[in-house]
Amino acid sequence: MEDAGLATLRAAAASGDPEALYRLGNALVQRREMEEACAHHARAAAAGHAPAQIEYARMLLYGIGAEPAAGQAVHWLQRAEQAGNAVAAYYLALVAIGGVALPRDEAMNHRLQAAVRAGFPPAMRAAAIHFGRKPHPEDQRLCMRLLHDAAVRGDASCAALLAERLALGEGVPADPSAAARLRAAGVPALPRLAASTPRQMPCEARTLELRDALFAPSPETRSRRPYVAVVDDLLSADECRLLTATAQPALRKSMVNDPRTGENVANPIRTSSEAGIDPVSEDLALRIVQVRLAAAAGVDLANAEQLIVLRYAPGEEYRPHRDYITPRALEEDNPGAGNRTRTICVYLNIPEAGGETEFPMAGIRVAPKPGRALVFDNMIFDDQHPDGQLDPDSLHAGLPVQRGEKWLATLWLRQRRYRRF
């Protein structure tokens, strides 16, 4: 049923006034009437309304209420950017970091800087985390200042990151009472991570070069066949915290796909809780993390399924399994992208005991450590199988956590393009 408020918005929009069309579009998004919302945003966009150009572009990017069209989305974002809108610049940087619909060029840095200067919290968050990965004291100060300023603007993840840094004395002398004040104001505590020394990036102090954030050291091979490799310090403590803070409110019991019915069902094989990071809510900082994960695995981000964050409580586990999916599940989820050829998991904390990842065929166990990534193959490509073959030896398990909790993020990487940008 339509309420009086919506009827008033419709009456106002009937004149074709761009601001009224934009408001009507937003009200319809709230009601999940996406196709109609998209049509109103499109009209307001064509009439030069910058915020509507951004909303319309986002709907085109994610295929909400319209067929996905990244190229058109970029066009509308550029129009809004030309009109001086820094939020549009932020979204252009977010598209560019994927390297598909826009190049990863210098413009990406200028765009992020413009959005930071305009005080757009997601841009401040991405920049803070970027500076936070660099050891120079000046970069650390910039990180703290941006986290603080974004938290003041109401950014919950920046407030959570700031509280952890204040509690542990990262980037500033420890200030437990300031951390306690933030906690008292409702800022949630995150899994405690020891202050890590981020791996030195090949970059200068006080620069905001997003390319630096993509640098991934090569994995160290632990087993050739099945292929298993490890990269330490791939993510900073801030990045591990951002992943847990983003996932925490959205955790649900993990499900397993039943090969007979194709349904997702609860199953003792996998007793963790998890949250998938929906591409629509992915911010630039989360995309940078994922581009780096994909780079460490030697695969484009565009081949990745959505990122999954897992939490295991004591006694919870992921029993021996393989990551590749059945022909039936594949048929329902982008068969053109091929199967899950490779996996990269990254540990986000250290459980007090247990929770190693075991590869029985390779005879190895990898222990969780924040920022440590694990890369492994689920398929074999060789002269006999140039198109690849599923590898049963890729069997692996997340061993039960004995004490504390274990947080981990997983990207399953397909053979070909899975994402649009």
Ligand SMILES: O=C(O)CCC(=O)C(=O)O
């Ligand atoms: O929890 C682990 O150590 C393994 C996770 C895993 O196998 C997966 O996410 O596919």
Ligand SMILES: [Fe+2]
């Ligand atoms: Fe797995």
